[in-house]
Amino acid sequence: MALVLDTVLALLLVALAWRLLQVADLFQAGVLFIVFGLLVAVVWLRLAAPDVALAEAALGAGVTGALFLNTLAGTGEHPREAGPDGAGGGWPAWLVATLALVLTAALVALVAAQTGAPGLPSPAPAAGGKLTNPVTAVLLDFRSYDTLLETAVLWIALLGVAALGGAPVAPPEPPSPVLVGLVRVAVPVMILVAGWLLWQGATDTGGAFQSAAVLAAAGILLRLAGLPVPPVDGARLRPRLAAAGTAVFLGVGVAVMAAGGNLLAYPEAAKGALVLTIETAVAVAIAVILVALFDAVGPGRRPSR
Amino acid sequence: MTLAALPFALAGAALFGLGLHALLVRPRMLRKVLAVNVAGTGVFLILVAAAHRSAGPPDPVPHALVLTGIVVAVSATALALALIRRLQSAGDDGGGD
Amino acid sequence: MTIEILAWLSLLAGTGFFAAGTVGLLRFPDTLTRLHALTKADNAGLGLVALGLALRSGSWTTAAFLLLVWLLVLLASGTLSALMAAAVED
Numbered sequence: 001m002a003l004v005l006d007t008v009l010a011l012l013l014v015a016l017a018w019r020l021l022q023v024a025d026l027f028q029a030g031v032l033f034i035v036f037g038l039l040v041a042v043v044w045l046r047l048a049a050p051d052v053a054l055a056e057a058a059l060g061a062g063v064t065g066a067l068f069l070n071t072l073a074g075t076g077e078h079p080r081e082a083g084p085d086g087a088g089g090g091w092p093a094w095l096v097a098t099l100a101l102v103l104t105a106a107l108v109a110l111v112a113a114q115t116g117a118p119g120l121p122s123p124a125p126a127a128g129g130k131l132t133n134p135v136t137a138v139l140l141d142f143r144s145y146d147t148l149l150e151t152a153v154l155w156i157a158l159l160g161v162a163a164l165g166g167a168p169v170a171p172p173e174p175p176s177p178v179l180v181g182l183v184r185v186a187v188p189v190m191i192l193v194a195g196w197l198l199w200q201g202a203t204d205t206g207g208a209f210q211s212a213a214v215l216a217a218a219g220i221l222l223r224l225a226g227l228p229v230p231p232v233d234g235a236r237l238r239p240r241l242a243a244a245g246t247a248v249f250l251g252v253g254v255a256v257m258a259a260g261g262n263l264l265a266y267p268e269a270a271k272g273a274l275v276l277t278i279e280t281a282v283a284v285a286i287a288v289i290l291v292a293l294f295d296a297v298g299p300g301r302r303p304s305r
Numbered sequence: 306m307t308l309a310a311l312p313f314a315l316a317g318a319a320l321f322g323l324g325l326h327a328l329l330v331r332p333r334m335l336r337k338v339l340a341v342n343v344a345g346t347g348v349f350l351i352l353v354a355a356a357h358r359s360a361g362p363p364d365p366v367p368h369a370l371v372l373t374g375i376v377v378a379v380s381a382t383a384l385a386l387a388l389i390r391r392l393q394s395a396g397d398d399g400g401g402d
Numbered sequence: 403m404t405i406e407i408l409a410w411l412s413l414l415a416g417t418g419f420f421a422a423g424t425v426g427l428l429r430f431p432d433t434l435t436r437l438h439a440l441t442k443a444d445n446a447g448l449g450l451v452a453l454g455l456a457l458r459s460g461s462w463t464t465a466a467f468l469l470l471v472w473l474l475v476l477l478a479s480g481t482l483s484a485l486m487a488a489a490v491e492d
Binding site for chain 1: 310312320324327329354362375376391394
Binding site: 179 | 474478481484488
């Protein structure tokens, strides 16, 4: 029964993706993309990946959709003027069909090979560590070096966007009072939820990235309502906060090294506190970067450094 | 991968194919950005579906990989959109939008 | 046992409201009437589904969280409908 429902969900996902890539109106494509992201979040839940579901709903659907729609608004052309799009067919269709068939065959073979194989022993977080959320343990303990570089990737994206120079400033239209009312109520709740996600990311579903996504969403809402966003508006504060994520991460790693260990090998006693420090800095930095990226693609102020 | 996760893995393969095809065929750059995102989502689906080795808790390493992947995809999309925006405002109307 | 029955009735009723909202989306003639159908029916449906899930969960904390989710969705969808209706009016 569950398999039938899952198959229906998977088919729905593919149909939605086909529709969003095919529809002529780019605005519709953007909205369909947000719906697609939310459906993918449901799929993550079906695959027992709640942390990924949170991140997908907030970042993959929410922030990416907002970026795309803001770009449509910022490019100035009316999104409904759909230009002539190329029709399918020809060599790309054959190449893609072959690739997809090969992938499918490989996946089915994978299922056949692993049915009945022994399960995976759970990684060490069960051994008395404070990080009982396995995904957080992997992100910030076992593979912390990769996460350090990931924070740098976001920062480099902001640098790249800043290097493009300023977008032409357009006067924002007065925001609807309904939206301002919603934002005044919703943003404090979102900040609270973000803090809670950050705190409980160590032991339960949550973590730095999900918290950053909710904070970024709050920042984008503030922008849409025409209200000030102090951490992003400050011309000196913004780059410092944006770099703070990578800097604190690296700083903690080097401090641990100075205290007589390897890079980012936390001592067991201080692990919880160190991970929380890193996560807080990373969450704030990523949120600031995402809101600054949102600014850069839309009509409005120029992203000055 | 368990049988229960197979529909999603196959959907991931289909999404990757759809995204790649749209990336190759569609001339409008905004559409290409959407196509890359769809293809990326397909890859994530395959990764997370493959995290189910057998009945029991799934392997958390692919989950962490996909989490990182989502964040990197957002930043790459933002950079691409900013480039498109800048091209637009620079008055380049030659190669689509 | 009665709680289980109540929960299932609530879930079924909620699904019914969602279906009604979808029918309204597909069959109503213009944007404003569609917004009306969607907002009212879907919010009521969500409330009933949340009630059913809260009854099934058997935990006050989960019930409080579900109530908070419902209130936030009410806020968001109400604002969205107002914004969309204002955009259509122009």
